[in-house]
Amino acid sequence: MARRSTPETAASPWPPDGLFARLRAAAAVEWGRYVDHAFVRRLGRGTLAERSFRYYLGQDYRFLIHFARAWGLAVYKSENLGEMRHASAALRAILDVEMGLHVAYCAGWGMREQEMEALPEDDATTAYTRFVLDRGLAGDLLDLETALAPCIIGYAEIAQTLRSDPATKGAGNPYGEWIDMYAGSEYRAVARAAAEELDRLWQARAGSGRFDSLVKTFCQATRLEAAFWQMGLEAA
Secondary structure (H helix, E strand, O other), X not given: XXXXXXXXXXXXXXXXXXXXXXXXXXXXXXXXXXXXXXXXXXXXXXXXXXXXXXHXXXXXXXXXXXXXXXXXXXXXXXXXXXXXXXHHHHHHHHHHHHHHHHHHHHHOOOOOHHHHHOOOOOHHHXXXXXXXXXXXXXXXXXXXXXXXXXXXXXHHHHHHHHHXXXXXXXXXXXXXXXXXXXXEHHHHHHHHXXXXXXXXXXXXXXXXXXXXXXXXXXXXXXXXXXXXXXXXXXXX
16 A cells, blocks of 8 residues: 655554554564564665565555455445445545555556556455455454454554664665655554544444454454565565
């Protein structure tokens, strides 16, 4: 995903005692493999092969299409107008803003939208996006947003960690703009809103007996996020 925003140093983009923090702690092993993946480390150091990054960008275009479908499903799964407005706003943001930003960013890497539209979908992209949609179809809005959370909130954590890491290359890093997009205040606000919405849904729709099921969803989505990085890494 690609968003433009202003870089900043800030606290974690989620409530420290909220559902996301609990899920993250329960999926500590999977989460570590995702946010500290070799793809991520090489992004920060500026050593990631350009072929890997271009492949990732093309597949991320495909991913965004299914991400929009997931928010369309979230509208259907909503139980009141407030939830419908929240989901439809996310859908509009992807279709009317985020896709355009992603296409513009990719153009800077010499990638045209027509070419990305024609790309075959990698198995890792298919596995991840269909898992998210399946959780939404089989479960409710809380299941769906739990499956989406590693992507939405994880990117903010990854970028902020890279920005504060002394090993991250500053000037001359070809991936610096990508880091800036996700470390910035605008995207961090998106991530925090996603975490707060998880808390609201948890309070409205869940009991303690449901936590283990959500952990399984969160762990699998996180593993699939790591596989998405690995896909790009292996494209070099």
